[in-house]
Amino acid sequence: MIEIGKFIVGVLIVLGSLLSILTTVGMLRFPDTYTRGHAASKSATLGIMLILIGTALYFWITEGYISGKVILGIVFILMTTPVASHLITRASYNNGVALWKGSVRDDLEKKYKQQKKQ
Amino acid sequence: MLDIFMLISLIILSLASIGLLYRVVKGPGVTDRVMALDAIGINLMAITAIMCIMMNTDAFLDIILVIGILAFVGTVAFSKFLERGEVIERDRNR
Numbered sequence: 001m002i003e004i005g006k007f008i009v010g011v012l013i014v015l016g017s018l019l020s021i022l023t024t025v026g027m028l029r030f031p032d033t034y035t036r037g038h039a040a041s042k043s044a045t046l047g048i049m050l051i052l053i054g055t056a057l058y059f060w061i062t063e064g065y066i067s068g069k070v071i072l073g074i075v076f077i078l079m080t081t082p083v084a085s086h087l088i089t090r091a092s093y094n095n096g097v098a099l100w101k102g103s104v105r106d107d108l109e110k111k112y113k114q115q116k117k118q
Numbered sequence: 119m120l121d122i123f124m125l126i127s128l129i130i131l132s133l134a135s136i137g138l139l140y141r142v143v144k145g146p147g148v149t150d151r152v153m154a155l156d157a158i159g160i161n162l163m164a165i166t167a168i169m170c171i172m173m174n175t176d177a178f179l180d181i182i183l184v185i186g187i188l189a190f191v192g193t194v195a196f197s198k199f200l201e202r203g204e205v206i207e208r209d210r211n212r
Binding site for chain 1: 131157200
């Protein structure tokens, strides 16, 4: 029973690290800041959540106690990483970082011009 | 068998951190560098968790939470600096 649990833990952690390297591939290959932010927030969040779920499961299986700190870390990461990505992407838009040439619509542009006129 | 899984994921996470470090060095804008540093912090949390499992101790589980909080606070402070020009603004109503 413990061996099956350890196998599940190993699979969870390898899946999380594969999602983490998917983040790196996205950061290296996407053309502009906004798509890179898209890659950096979602897959990194899911990857670290899988790894921390595996850690909590490991300590629950082998030692027999549920670690509140790890569960708190999972909830904290789930709440804060998208917020941080949103803030840094909005800062780059307000600094005038250009979109990729192939992007077709920019909904914020009209609103931004209206704000400048006022 | 668990040790082999842990070694594989440590190697994968190290490769991911090296790729993000390339983005930190060469990124065209400041915001790319900040996002890459945030992702490196997240990778560091994962490496700490895996080291916890490999050493079979629960002494480093606090470190995971602390790194997460520090990465969030740093990213928020830097984005506010980029947007407004200062991190803590003066109170004008006083």
